[in-house]
Amino acid sequence: MTILDGKATAAALKKEIAQAVQHIKDNGGKTPHLAAILVGNDGASETYVNSKERDCREVGMNSTVIRMSAAISADELLQKVDEINRNDDIDGLIVQLPLPRHINEQQIIEAIAPAKDVDGFHPLNVGRMVTGLPSYVSATPDGIVELLAHYNIETAGKHCVVIGRSNIVGKPIANLLALKATPGDCTVTLCHSRTRDLKSLCLQADIIIAALGKPEFLTADMVREGAVVIDVGITRIPTGTENKFRLVGDVKFDEVSLKCRYITPVPGGVGPMTRVSLLKNTLKAAKKEIFG
Ligand code: NAD
Numbered sequence: 001m002t003i004l005d006g007k008a009t010a011a012a013l014k015k016e017i018a019q020a021v022q023h024i025k026d027n028g029g030k031t032p033h034l035a036a037i038l039v040g041n042d043g044a045s046e047t048y049v050n051s052k053e054r055d056c057r058e059v060g061m062n063s064t065v066i067r068m069s070a071a072i073s074a075d076e077l078l079q080k081v082d083e084i085n086r087n088d089d090i091d092g093l094i095v096q097l098p099l100p101r102h103i104n105e106q107q108i109i110e111a112i113a114p115a116k117d118v119d120g121f122h123p124l125n126v127g128r129m130v131t132g133l134p135s136y137v138s139a140t141p142d143g144i145v146e147l148l149a150h151y152n153i154e155t156a157g158k159h160c161v162v163i164g165r166s167n168i169v170g171k172p173i174a175n176l177l178a179l180k181a182t183p184g185d186c187t188v189t190l191c192h193s194r195t196r197d198l199k200s201l202c203l204q205a206d207i208i209i210a211a212l213g214k215p216e217f218l219t220a221d222m223v224r225e226g227a228v229v230i231d232v233g234i235t236r237i238p239t240g241t242e243n244k245f246r247l248v249g250d251v252k253f254d255e256v257s258l259k260c261r262y263i264t265p266v267p268g269g270v271g272p273m274t275r276v277s278l279l280k281n282t283l284k285a286a287k288k289e290i291f292g
Helices: 006-026 043-058 074-085 105-111 123-130 139-150 170-178 198-203 270-286
Strands: 033-039 062-068 092-095 159-163 187-191 207-210 228-231 235-238 245-248
Touching (some): 006 270, 033 074, 033 270, 062 074, 074 092, 074 105, 139 228, 170 207
Parallel strands (some): 159 207
């Protein structure tokens, strides 16, 4: 069994990104710049945005966090998005989700200029990704594909079972792995909460991608010998000590890992790859690689 070390792989990719950023600067180019809008003060969102800022700093990119009150109106947020869309110094824009309930997330996602949509959530980028055109691919599925590529894991002709059909993980990774590409060329089964007999589908899988957000859901009896298991889940479980928690994946690692050929750990698997993919997209935005 080989552990797919997302932490080490992401560190190597980060170095390459830092070198590319330095190259742009050495040649008199503008420093790549990521802006993040954070609405309200949700603890997890705050942590994610802080780590995105830190990642940018580490590779020499500029980052700006725009903090807005949870009470702002959708119009005020749309105005801010429009302002950033028109700011030539900012290459990439993310709006940290979830947004307060009174704001329609889809409306905000669609207001982001596709050329700055480094989260890859805009329908134009999603459509381009599904048709195999150059696009910003959302960070988690992109990170998974990078990890499979880094470890030269054969995917062509393999049966991949994806558990979870969210717009940010399940649906895009299912589409990416079904593309005529490397990694790709998989036969994909996309499963969700209404799927019947998930266990028998999982037992037919060469590759399982667990992205449902249920701690230790995937157990050894659902996995066949030699499978590749990618654990996307992250659930914070309180340790009992004040404000302390541990991160638990969707896979029962101790028992599933004994049957796998490859498996990602939690933490240190998909998480770091997700973070580096956002940097990758920001670099692409700065170089105007997708939309010219
Ligand atoms: P979501 O909550 O939006 O969707 C969950 C999906 O799982 C749904 O499509 C639902 O139908 C399916 N599901 C729920 N129960 C099921 C069951 N019993 N059987 C089969 N399918 C079931 O989830 P999401 O936003 O895609 O996140 C999933 C997990 O991945 C969460 O733990 C989240 O924290 C984590 N996540 C991790 C990263 C990362 O960087 N590692 C990034 C995004 C999300």
